[in-house]
Amino acid sequence: MRKYDLSNAHWFKSSYSNGSGGDCVEVTYDFPGVVPVRDSKVADGPVLVVPAAAWAVFVDGVKS
Numbered sequence: 137m138r139k140y141d142l143s144n145a146h147w148f149k150s151s152y153s154n155g156s157g158g159d160c161v162e163v164t165y166d167f168p169g170v171v172p173v174r175d176s177k178v179a180d181g182p183v184l185v186v187p188a189a190a191w192a193v194f195v196d197g198v199k200s
Contacts, residue, residue: 140167142183149176163191 145164153160153176160176171191174183186194 138185140170140172140183140185142172145172147174147179 142164145166147162147164149160149162161173162176162179163171163173165171167185169188170185171188172183172185173191175181
């Protein structure tokens with residue numbers, strides 16, 4: 137399994153996040169070909185790294 141240095145990643149929450157500390161995810165697009173995803177409440181916790189194409193399919197599904 138490949139490891140990514142996420143120490144300088146630029147994380148952001150969805151524009152649908154209300155900022156109240158609820159259940160949100162953060163993503164970074166700093167890594168070509170993959171999208172790291174993490175729980176916004178646990179910034180130093182585990183990160184799920186998914187292929188960018190799979191992430192695009194997921195986002196399209198959520199939008200529709």
